[in-house]
Amino acid sequence: MTIFEYLSRDAEYAATFHGAMGNYSAAEVSAIRQHLRGKLDGPLVFCDVGGGQGHLIAELLKDRPNAFGIVFDLPHVAAEQKKSEIVTCTARAICS
Numbered sequence: 306m307t308i309f310e311y312l313s314r315d316a317e318y319a320a321t322f323h324g325a326m327g328n329y330s331a332a333e334v335s336a337i338r339q340h341l342r343g344k345l346d347g348p349l350v351f352c353d354v355g356g357g358q359g360h361l362i363a364e365l366l367k368d369r370p371n372a373f374g375i376v377f378d379l380p381h382v383a384a385e386q387k388k389s390e391i392v393t394c395t396a397r398a399i400c401s
Contacts, residue, residue, distance in 0.1 A: 309379060312379075313379070323357055323358070323382070326357050327357055327358055327360055330357070330360045330361045331360055333361075334360065334361055334364040334365075337361070337364075337365070338364060338365065338367075338368060341365070341368070342368065345369070347371065348371045348372065348373075349369060349371070349372040349373070350372065350373045350374075350375065351365050351366070351372060351373070351374045351375070352374075352375045352376075352377065353374070353375070353376050353377070354377045354378075355377070355378055356376035356377065356378055357376075357378060357382060358382075359374070359376045362374035362375070362376050
């Protein structure tokens with residue numbers, strides 16, 4: 306059984322795992338935004354594969370009003386994205 310199969314079967318573990326991944330992204334996003342500040346101008350598309358709730362994409366889009374964000378994740382994670390305040394507050398984010 307892969308980790309992703311296990312996550313789909315154990316909701317409590319999945320919540321802990323996804324929380325940890327979200328915390329990791331939150332810790333890293335400040336450095337990523339700072340590194341990209343003033344770079345990558347013009348219309349852009351960011352894609353986060355395995356992007357969970359979309360925290361990274363939402364933060365990257367704050368600095369780039371002409372950019373779009375795509376978050377790809379497993380079906381059960383994508384279902385949660387559609388309920389997420391992070392994604393719905395950023396109209397330019399597309400969830401699959």
